[in-house]
Structure formats: structure tokens, C-alpha cells
Amino acid sequence: MRIVDGKVIVCSPGRNFVTLKLVTEDGVHGLGDATLNGRELAVASYLSDHVLPLLIGRDARRIEDTWHYLYTGAYWRRGPVTMAAIGAVDTALWDILGKTLDTPVYQLLGGASRESVMVYGHANGETVDDTVKAVAHYIDMGYRAVRAQCAIPGVLHAYGVGRGQLYYEPAEKGRPLESVWSTERYLDFVPSLFERLRKEFGFDVHLLHDVHHRLTPIEAGRLGKSLEPYRLFWLEDPTPAELQSAFRIIRQHTTTPIAVGEVFNTIFDCAQLIEEHLIDYIRTTVIHAGGITHLRKIAALAELHHVRTGAHGATDLGPVSLAAALHFDLNVHNFGIQEYMRHTEETDRVFPHAYSFQRGAMHPGDAPGLGVDLDEALAAKYPYEPAYLPVNRLQDGTVHSW
Ligand code: GCO
Ligand code: MG
DSSP: OOOEEEEEEEEEESSSSSEEEEEESSSEEEEEEOTTTTTTTHHHHIIIIIHHHHHTTTBBOOHHHHHHHTTGGEEEEEEEEHHHHHHHHHHHHHHHHHHHHOBBHHHHHTTTTTSSSSEEEEEESHHHHHHHHHHHHHHHHTTEEEEEOOOOOOTTTTOOOOOSSSSSOEESSSSSEEEOOHHHHHHHHEEEEEHHHHHHHTSSSSSEEEOOSOOOHHHHHHHHHHHHOOOOOOEEEOSSSSSSGGHHHHHHOSSSSSOOOOOOOOOGGTHHHHHTTTOOOEEEOTTTTHHHHHHHHHHHHHHHHHTOOOOOOOOTTTTTHHHHHHHHHHHHHHEEEEEEOOHHHHHHSSSSSEEETTTTTEEEEESSSSOOOHHHHTTTOOOOEEEEOOEEETTTTTTTTT
């Protein structure tokens, strides 16, 4: 079953998405998401200029071999552009295999380990009262797990405050927005937010919070400790994770569960975090960590060390990614939770899909392959628009992690 054709489709139905389409000699096509927020065209070029020409003529069933052909064989390894491109090829090949065998991808992975996968939504507000309302809205929609973020008094454009209730989108069209950060104000404010949320909603709903890489390890230890009474499901990205050993400091100070990994690209980015039991949830994704093939290896290592999965699922991960994540989540034994940020209606129309949400959980559906398609004619009506994530600065102007 040879690959005979392929193309990269860049479209912007509400936000930018890069999608790889591979076609076999039997006319079966598979899709892979290759979206890298704010750097979309670099992956599109990597795929069309350097990967697609090498795929023509290869056997689409040789998924493991193709992965190594593109990773081990390319000499240059790792990095978000390379790994998003490899992830897209890998995802498209699993999609093709499923369609060829008339089977949903989760069955190829070993079948369902659960009925459906618990997801969390994003509640955010300009004030604590607004955040309370947003959490209540998610609970009304059936969610059992909600991430809560709130603007911080005296901090301009704090992370996580969206523009709509359901469609939080941090990328801005044109040049990056500049936001301002104050660790002092944040550390003093966040415990009061969760104290209020627990007062309003009790302990039956899972509450999550994303620090978005903004603290030093000792500051993160302090935050985790001050949030212990509110029993978070997890505290996400408390500190930048290039230095994996830094998480030892956080662990020495708090039992608040830690989730990390949405920007990781390979197992090497998280091996120490997992092997030393420095985290509780690994957030690597199909799209940015080299596809289903590589994600399974990360999950297997994590399973040995009691670390569960909690894959990133923001709006910049397209519907093809979300579907791939749901097939993976349904199968993997050490599943924890899946992030689910709803796509806009325009996006959903461009990518018709079989996955569904019900009572706080999702199912990938039973269509053959991944169960997502791309309406190319409609996609063509939404051309690429340059857009970037914000750049963050401390109050004195120093650039800080966003
Ligand atoms: C999350 C993330 C996102 C990212 C975005 C960057 O936990 O969902 O932190 O909101 O900011 O995916 O591209
Ligand atoms: Mg995050």
C-alpha cells in the first residue's frame, strides 16, 4: 500500500491550522495535524519541502519504520518543528491504517480501557465573581473537572483570561500583544481564588490551575503549599521545565499534584521528571511529541512510575489532534484526564468529526481511522493569517516566560 500523493493544507477558520494529507495508491487518505502556534509556516515548509518528497512510494503500513526514518534517519533530532512534522506523518499513517482495516484507531492500539475519557474545560474571568460564574457554567454543561484562571488585580492581560466564555484563544492577529507580570501579586492572589471556589462548589468538582511557566522552583513550592487546603487536581507548569532537576525543589515543599509537558517534544524532555517521580501528570501531545507512536512510549515509561497522562488540548491543537488524543486516551492504561478547549463553529465545519462530548467526558467515535475529515473547499475560504502568542514582561520591562 504505497503512498502516492500528499499535501499540506494551511487554513484559518477562526485560528490557524496546518494539516497534512497523505493519499495511498488505493485512494485512502489519512490526516495529521501539524499546527505549531505562531510558527505554523515553518512546519508546513518542513513537511512539503523536506518530508513529503521522501514519503512518496513508501509503504503506508510501515508506521514504526517511517517514524525512525524521519527521526533517527534525519540526523537532526528533536525540536518542536521537526517533531510536529513527524507527529503529523505518524497520525496520518494511523488514520490510513484504521480506514484500510475498517477499524477505529483505538481498536488498533489495543481497544478501550474505559467507556469514555474525562475532560476538563477552561473557566476564566476578569474578577473572582466572573470566574465563579464561569466555573458554574462548566458544571452546568456537565463537566466534572474545570481549570480556573482569573485576572490579577494590578496586572495587565494576566494569563488565561479569555475573550469569550467557550472559545478562549490566546494568539493575537498581527504582532504579539505585550502582557505584564507580577509574581508577588500572583502568589498573594491565587489562594484566595481557590478558597472562594471551594466555598462555592465544595470538593466534588476537580479544580485545576495553570501557572504557565512563570515561577521559580521555590516560588512554585510556596504556591503548591498554599493551595494544599483546596486540593487541586493539578498545578500545571509551575516552572519552566528545561531544567528537570528543578522539580525536586517543588516536590520537597508540596503534595499538590504537578502536571507538565505541553511544550515537550520527546521522551528525553521528561525522562528524569518521570523516573524521579517529580511529576504526577505528563501533558505531552500526539501533535507536538512525535505522534501516537512516540506518545505511547512516553506513556509506557510514565506507567512504570505512577505518572498518568493529561494531554494538552488547547484550541491551537486542531480537531485531527483532538481525535488522535481521544483514541490514545481511550486505550492507554494510565490515563488521567484530557484537556478540551472547544473549537469555534467555523473550525468544526471545516473539520467534520465523529468525536463527541457527554456528561464531562468524550469519546472518539467508531468511524474507521481517526474519524475526522477536512473540507478542503471550505478550508480554502479561510487563508492563513499571521498570529502570535503574547510576549510577557515584568513590570520593569524585563522579558519573562509567558
Ligand atoms: C493550556 C495551554 C494553552 C497554551 C497554548 C499555547 O494549558 O491549554 O497552556 O493555553 O497557552 O496552547 O499555544
Ligand atoms: Mg498549559
